[in-house]
Amino acid sequence: MPAFRNPSCLHLRLGADGGVSRRSFLQLSGAALAGSGLLGPISLHADELKKQGRSCILVWLGGGPSQMETWDPKPGTSNGGETKAIETAVSGVQIAQYWPKIAQGLKNWAVIRSMTNREGSHERATYQLHTGRKPTGALKFPNIGSVVAEQLGDRQAELPNFVSVGETIGSGFLGVHSQPFVVQRPGALPENIAGTVSPEQLKRRLAQLTDQDAGFAAAGAKQLVDEQRGLYAQGARMMLSPKLKAFQLDDEPAKTRDEYGRSGFGQGLLVARRLVEAGVPFVEVHRGGWDNHVSVFKSVEKLAAEVDQGLAALSNDLVARGLLQRNLVVCMGEFGRTPKVNPRAGRDHWPKTFSVLLAGAGIRGGRVIGKTTSDGMDVDADPVSVEDLFQTLCRAIGLDPSTELTSPSGRPLKIVDGGQIVTGLFS
Amino acid sequence: MPHSSSPALLKPAMNSRRRNWPWSRWTAVASIAGLVWLGLGLPGGWRPSVAIVVAAGPKLPDMSTPQAKLKALEYFRQQGPWKTIKHTGALTSKDVDKSLEYEKKLPDDRYAPLSDDASFMRRASFDLTGRPPAAPDLLAFVADASKDKRAKLIDRLLETDEFALRWAHFWRTVMFYNTPVAANRLDYGAFEDWLADMFKRHAGWDQITAAILAAEGKKKEVGPDNFILACENQPTLLASETARVFMGVSIQCAECHHHPFDRWKREQFHELAAFFAPGKYYMPDLQHPEEKTEMSARFLLGENPPPNLKADARRVAVAAYLVYNPNNYWFARAYVNRIWSELLGDGFYAVDSLGPDGDVSHKLVVNRMAYVFRNQQFDARWPFRLIMNTKAYQRQIRAPKSSDELFTAVRPSRLRPDQVAKALERIVGGDKLAKDVERIFAVDPSVPLADVEGAIQQSLFLMNNPALQAAIKNGPLTQRLSKISSPERLVDDLYLDVLARGPTAAERRRSLEYLKTVPNRAEAVSDLVWVLVNSTEFISRR
Numbered sequence: 001m002p003a004f005r006n007p008s009c010l011h012l013r014l015g016a017d018g019g020v021s022r023r024s025f026l027q028l029s030g031a032a033l034a035g036s037g038l039l040g041p042i043s044l045h046a047d048e049l050k051k052q053g054r055s056c057i058l059v060w061l062g063g064g065p066s067q068m069e070t071w072d073p074k075p076g077t078s079n080g081g082e083t084k085a086i087e088t089a090v091s092g093v094q095i096a097q098y099w100p101k102i103a104q105g106l107k108n109w110a111v112i113r114s115m116t117n118r119e120g121s122h123e124r125a126t127y128q129l130h131t132g133r134k135p136t137g138a139l140k141f142p143n144i145g146s147v148v149a150e151q152l153g154d155r156q157a158e159l160p161n162f163v164s165v166g167e168t169i170g171s172g173f174l175g176v177h178s179q180p181f182v183v184q185r186p187g188a189l190p191e192n193i194a195g196t197v198s199p200e201q202l203k204r205r206l207a208q209l210t211d212q213d214a215g216f217a218a219a220g221a222k223q224l225v226d227e228q229r230g231l232y233a234q235g236a237r238m239m240l241s242p243k244l245k246a247f248q249l250d251d252e253p254a255k256t257r258d259e260y261g262r263s264g265f266g267q268g269l270l271v272a273r274r275l276v277e278a279g280v281p282f283v284e285v286h287r288g289g290w291d292n293h294v295s296v297f298k299s300v301e302k303l304a305a306e307v308d309q310g311l312a313a314l315s316n317d318l319v320a321r322g323l324l325q326r327n328l329v330v331c332m333g334e335f336g337r338t339p340k341v342n343p344r345a346g347r348d349h350w351p352k353t354f355s356v357l358l359a360g361a362g363i364r365g366g367r368v369i370g371k372t373t374s375d376g377m378d379v380d381a382d383p384v385s386v387e388d389l390f391q392t393l394c395r396a397i398g399l400d401p402s403t404e405l406t407s408p409s410g411r412p413l414k415i416v417d418g419g420q421i422v423t424g425l426f427s
Numbered sequence: 428m429p430h431s432s433s434p435a436l437l438k439p440a441m442n443s444r445r446r447n448w449p450w451s452r453w454t455a456v457a458s459i460a461g462l463v464w465l466g467l468g469l470p471g472g473w474r475p476s477v478a479i480v481v482a483a484g485p486k487l488p489d490m491s492t493p494q495a496k497l498k499a500l501e502y503f504r505q506q507g508p509w510k511t512i513k514h515t516g517a518l519t520s521k522d523v524d525k526s527l528e529y530e531k532k533l534p535d536d537r538y539a540p541l542s543d544d545a546s547f548m549r550r551a552s553f554d555l556t557g558r559p560p561a562a563p564d565l566l567a568f569v570a571d572a573s574k575d576k577r578a579k580l581i582d583r584l585l586e587t588d589e590f591a592l593r594w595a596h597f598w599r600t601v602m603f604y605n606t607p608v609a610a611n612r613l614d615y616g617a618f619e620d621w622l623a624d625m626f627k628r629h630a631g632w633d634q635i636t637a638a639i640l641a642a643e644g645k646k647k648e649v650g651p652d653n654f655i656l657a658c659e660n661q662p663t664l665l666a667s668e669t670a671r672v673f674m675g676v677s678i679q680c681a682e683c684h685h686h687p688f689d690r691w692k693r694e695q696f697h698e699l700a701a702f703f704a705p706g707k708y709y710m711p712d713l714q715h716p717e718e719k720t721e722m723s724a725r726f727l728l729g730e731n732p733p734p735n736l737k738a739d740a741r742r743v744a745v746a747a748y749l750v751y752n753p754n755n756y757w758f759a760r761a762y763v764n765r766i767w768s769e770l771l772g773d774g775f776y777a778v779d780s781l782g783p784d785g786d787v788s789h790k791l792v793v794n795r796m797a798y799v800f801r802n803q804q805f806d807a808r809w810p811f812r813l814i815m816n817t818k819a820y821q822r823q824i825r826a827p828k829s830s831d832e833l834f835t836a837v838r839p840s841r842l843r844p845d846q847v848a849k850a851l852e853r854i855v856g857g858d859k860l861a862k863d864v865e866r867i868f869a870v871d872p873s874v875p876l877a878d879v880e881g882a883i884q885q886s887l888f889l890m891n892n893p894a895l896q897a898a899i900k901n902g903p904l905t906q907r908l909s910k911i912s913s914p915e916r917l918v919d920d921l922y923l924d925v926l927a928r929g930p931t932a933a934e935r936r937r938s939l940e941y942l943k944t945v946p947n948r949a950e951a952v953s954d955l956v957w958v959l960v961n962s963t964e965f966i967s968r969r
Contacts, residue, residue, distance in 0.1 A: 120682075121682065122607075123605070140878060160883065170880070171880075175880065176880050176881060176882070179880060179882055179883070181882075181883055181884070182882075182884070190884070190887070191884075191887075191888075192884070192887040192888045192890070192891040192892050192893075193887060193891065194891060195890075195891055196891055196893065196896040196900075197896075201950075201954070204945075204954060205954050205957050205958055205961075208937070208941060208954065208955070208958040209958050209961055209962060211937060212934070212958050212959065212962045212964075213962055213963050213964075215931060215933065215934065216962065216963050216964040216967070216969075217963075219823075219824070219969070220539075220823060220824040220825040220826070220836070220839055220969075221824060221826075221839040221963060221964070221967060221969065222826075223826055223839075224839055224840070224841070224963050224967055225963045227880065227881055228881060228886070228963040228966075229963075231881050231882070231883050231885070231886040232886045232890070232961070234883050234886075235883050235886040235887045235890060236890075238883070238887075239887070239890075239891070348711070
């Protein structure tokens with residue numbers, strides 16, 4: 001972030017080849033500018049972004065969904081297997097047969113078919129696709145959700161700045177303030193949130209607690225105490241907040257709940273929409289089961305029924321509420337699957353080619369970025385690395401990827417190290 | 428996540444390793460001593476001059492039943508290094524302190540002072556039994572004038588059933604925290620019961636490890652079978668988990684690619700995986716899934732098992748190579764480092780993801796401990812006794828600011844979930860919250876304690892959980908305290924019962940004041956209990 005911040009302007013940073021050319025535009029509409037996509041990376045002031053209410057919903061398909069059974073089918077080839085392709089609302093673009101609703105609404109969605117990476121272990125790739133970094137040594141890089149929470153969230157907010165429906169990668173060196181708040185049962189109020197004493201009594205207790213902890217901090221545990229104080233402050237704010245009802249679905253019409261699908265995943269997406277609507281900048285929703293070493297066609301067909309419905313309902317709902325311009329939706333997993341079908345009708349881990357689906361926040365719907373060879377073994381055009389993807393996510397959310405985060409040892413680390421924005425998604 | 432730092436550090440470390448390590452001298456002796464059939468003690472390629480011993484022809488012991496397998500392993504144990512070499516074996520806690528000081532040569536004032544008796548007892552009780560000391564025991568310990576009372580306490584706690592139960596639970600979480608297998612396909616209870624029983628019977632860590640690796644891996648009701656079940660009986664997962672848990676090294680990256688700074692190559696990973704395969708094992712080609720290379724089993728230091736071994740007997744061989752090859756110092760060191768890391772708050776290296784040896788801090792100290800641990804026949808209690816009697820363990824808390832300050836104080840850290848649950852038992856009078864606490868406070872026990880963070884859910888639980896709040900309002904502790912008529916005694920007991928120490932002057936003053944200002948005595952007492960239960964100290968190791 002520039003040292004000479006002026007909250008009334010936007011700072012534009014022109015592409016890497018343009019050197020340090022930073023200009024200020026007074027009173028420019030950030031959204032219009034971001035949407036115009038004519039310029040390089042755009043970094044808005046965090047304050048400005050907070051006002052805009054940018055947000056992101058990450059739909060995580062854990063296990064590594066097969067690109068050939070999702071957004072990059074290869075019908076009629078030996079590698080393509082049983083999967084057929086279907087036409088979509090975008091002429092000339094086909095996706096796998098299991099996704100009729102996404103096909104119908106593809107004008108909202110863009111696809112990257114040329115993702116490429118080298119990490120083929122679940123754990124390490126999951127880390128990488130959540131943080132933008134390869135796992136290295138002791139330094140734990142934060143989940144991108146934590147970075148967004150830290151950069152765009154309000155520490156004094158009543159709701160957590162990062163909510164995850166299902167366990168996920170943590171906030172790493174960013175610490176407890178941007179730790180994901182994990183919801184296990186979407187639709188229900190988080191457990192232990194209801195107070196059992198009057199607000200006055202709680203206040204009295206908390207005052208005593210502050211004094212009690214001060215002594216322990218002085219005895220050598222300052223870091224632990226600071227963490228706990230932060231957690232208790234967050235907890236207390238949440239307990240007393242009327243916004244808590246964003247976690248509950250009681251006041252959602254039955255019709256809407258049906259549209260998202262009555263699965264945990266579908267209802268989780270609906271909760272995600274309610275949360276971003278209530279001002280939470282980052283929500284992650286998990287759906288595992290994509291590690292299809294065996295019977296990939298049957299497995300994807302079953303999973304897709306649920307995810308197709310949920311994703312389509314989410315994008316329609318966001319459009320209807322005017323939220324899609326400012327909310328990014330990303331749907332991905334940790335890697336793709338082997339183009340060649342294995343003897344068990346499954347596909348194994350394959351980071352070399354995979355696909356990502358995106359919508360909103362200035363992403364041009366209907367776009368298809370890159371392509372793979374006809375056998376699916378290689379990227380044929382416009383390879384997109386994990387760093388490129390993260391540059392792109394930052395751009396859509398409005399973060400400056402060169403913003404430096406500080407590691408515990410004081411080392412400055414850019415939000416994204418290397419990579420280039422996939423400009424074709426915005427123009 | 429073990430990707431290493433400097434290649435420059437690596438070379439000298441690797442070159443000097445064998446020279447520094449006293450076990451390598453022993454290799455020839457061992458092979459003659461009867462480990463012939465596995466060629467054990469003959470790291471492939473290292474000592475071709477003694478390969479003649481293998482040529483003598485392996486005679487395989489019977490390994491048709493689990494019992495027979497364990498018997499075979501027991502046979503190797505009988506030939507263990509502690510039987511065949513003259514070693515000085517002795518290593519005292521004072522020696523450890525001296526070597527730690529020698530390592531960094533810091534002035535005395537950089538070391539934290541020793542903690543008082545009450546803090547020591549709380550720390551030792553939590554560590555060994557998972558539970559804070561009861562108030563009467565604490566008072567008796569503090570009043571005890573004998574000089575060796577700390578050593579005696581350690582000895583006593585090491586022999587409790589709770590020690591066996593706690594550390595069985597700990598190792599269960601170490602082994603299964605990240606398993607891809609659903610919890611209902613495993614039997615954690617059976618595993619913990621079995622392991623606790625092994626600890627109670629003073630089984631060596633070598634025997635425990637051997638039993639786990641040589642297990643049938645078929646029925647979850649059979650305790651030791653669960654490790655293999657948790658690895659889905661998959662050769663690659665068994666290979667990486669065996670190396671991770673029992674050697675403290677991370678080789679899983681080598682499944683897919685070479686690592687520039689790592690000792691283990693991709694072929695070695697798959698040779699190890701081949702040990703665990705029921706039949707032939709092929710290394711996959713990531714680019715071309717149909718082109719595979721057949722790999723024959725070979726342990727990490729190059730040991731080849733006889734070619735005619737059956738699949739389950741090959742796992743016995745893994746166990747033997749892992750545990751009884753005197754050149755495999757990783758095995759003993761991984762255990763010592765785990766325990767040290769739990770007890771001091773920092774390890775000599777990341778407990779399960781060591782890359783090159785250059786990443787080991789205070790290498791001479793930990794290597795020496797590992798060496799003597801082996802000569803102590805892998806007595807699982809020995810490292811506890813050694814470490815807990817050091818000044819290093821008995822110092823006051825302070826978070827180290829740099830690596831120079833490692834082990835000059837004990838790192839304050841979050842209690843493990845089982846410890847939080849047991850601390851709460853005092854408040855609620857029973858273990859009904861244990862399950863919730865284990866879930867909400869769950870943390871991967873292989874993450875360095877320095878990196879373990881809390882979560883809002885934990886503070887919400889302590890603030891609001893209905894069962895806990897009911898206990899704080901009117902549970903056994905609150906009731907007992909409310910009946911004490913002297914406010915001073917009430918406050919003393921409150922701190923003793925909840926925080927395992929008396930109040931400081933400031934705390935006493937503040938609490939007495941609070942009792943005065945809140946007219947309803949029962950409500951005031953419950954407030955004070957709530958405050959201490961929610962204090963950072965309550966959930967901390969100090």
